[in-house]
Amino acid sequence: MNTLTCFINTFRRLLLLRNSLLWTGLFLVSGCDLAVIEPSDGKLRSDFTFQVQDPLCNANCSVSFTNASKNATSYEWDFGDESAVSTLPNPVHVYATSGAFPVTLRAFNDSIQHDTTLTVYINQTPNSSGFKAFKHTVGEGMVQAESPQLTMMDNALTNNKPDKIIVVTPVLGKRNSAALGVYYWGGKWGIFNQNLGSLQEGEKFNVVTADAGSEHAFVHTITPANKRLIHVSTMDHPLLNNHPNARVFVTPVWEKSSDYITWPVGVVYVNNRWEIMHLHQAELPADLKINVIISEDSNSFTHICAFESIVGDYSKFDNVLTNNKPAALVITTFNQGAEITWPVPNDQPTGLWYGPNANWSIYNQNGDAMLQDRKYNVLVVQ
Structure with a gap:
């Protein structure tokens, strides 16, 4: 965030502090970002994250649990599979079968107790559309000198699966103001900067995958026949046609040199059809392929950037799917x-970050102020 944005954010929060007379955490301007000092109120809070070691495992599957509780002196873990309770701070548990398991962490401090429950999915998707997801981080040595704009993913969900349908969104690790695409080569899928700018070590991406042939995912190809305007291409799919409330997610696929598209794409609904839209209103390249995922279930929503949700260059989500869900x-x-014409699309690349108020937010990568009334489809895979 730029300095002006940081100042605005700080000032607004100080006003909230003055008006509410409640301690909400102190925000400090630090370079271009906000540093957060957590309130030391001494309250007991239970919280945790988890990692399934092998997302394709279906029997005797190990899951690592990381305790993020505060002000606790002891713990009890109920793993949701009728196994014995664990009192370890950070246990590893083995699930004998696949399924969905509600895991509860009980944190104690003297006679006070606080519980948190999250669902662990073992070889079972948490949504009816069959999507699976993982986080990719650009680690040391993962950006090659000959292709610094590209990072290859190494995950069992995507390795050796050239027909996999993949949609990606950056998560705040390092800011990256380039539009993104995906690329398959050598048995692996990669994420690349469309402007050929270098990726940075520490950049993070959420990756959602769907199987080829899924009724909720397909690959759309830009052709002269489906280009309504030079920057708009009409899709034809039974879950999209005459469905104005469908939530659509897209990422371009690179196959040849003409496929670079240096501004983001989004979606628009016109004449009872959903369309791919070049957000900078430049021409969509012929034969460009776009991965498309459609969500119709309760694991997605549409966020509208409203005055009360916007803070400088970002807009906070307020939804049960994302609130207090740092691992989502x-x-x-x-x-x-x-x-069609208003509001003017936000043509800036955006990313996501999990903020100090336990909210996920969407932000402009270049630090520009987030504008009101812009809408974003949001898909959550727990």
Whole structure:
């Protein structure tokens, strides 16, 4: 965030502090970002994250649990599979079968107790559409000198699966103001900067995958026949046609040199059809392929950037799917809806971050102020 944005954020929060007379945490301007000092109120809070060691495992599957509780002196873990309770701070548990398991962490301090429950999915998707997801981080040595714009993913969900349908969204690790695409080579999928700028070590991406042939995912190809305008291409799919409330998520696929598209794409609904839209209104390249994922279930929503949700260059989500869910895997796509000319689309690359108020937010990568009334489809895979 730029210095002006940081100042605005700090000032607004100080006003809230003055008006509410409640301690909400102190925000300090530090370079271009906000540093947060957590309130030391002494309250007991239970919280945790987890990692399934092998997302394709279906029997005797290990899951590592990381305790993020505060002000606790002891713990009890109920793993949701009728096994014995664990009192270890950070246990590893083995699930004998696949399924969905509600895991509860009980944190104690003297006679006070606080519980948190999250669901662990073992070889079972948490949504009816069959999506699976993981986080990719650009680690040391993962950016090659000959292709610094590209990072290759190494995950069992995508390795040796050239027909996999993949949609990605960056998560704040390092800011990256380039539009993104995906690319398959050598048995692996990669994420690349469309402007050929270098990726940075520490950049993070949420990756949602769907199987080829899924009724909720397909690959759309830009052709002269489906280009309504030079920057708009009409999709034809039974879950999209005449479905104005469908939530659509897209990422371009690179196959040849003409496929670079240096501004983001989004979606718009016109004449009872959903369309791919070049957000900078430049021409969509012929034969460009776009990965498309459609969500119709309760694991997605549409976020509208409203005055009360905007703080400088970002807009906070307020939804049960994302609140207090730091481990949620979230992707977004700009949604112009049925408003063809207004509001003007946000043509800036965006990313996601999990903020100090336990909210996920969407932000402009270049630090520009987030504008009101812009809409984003949001898909959450727990």
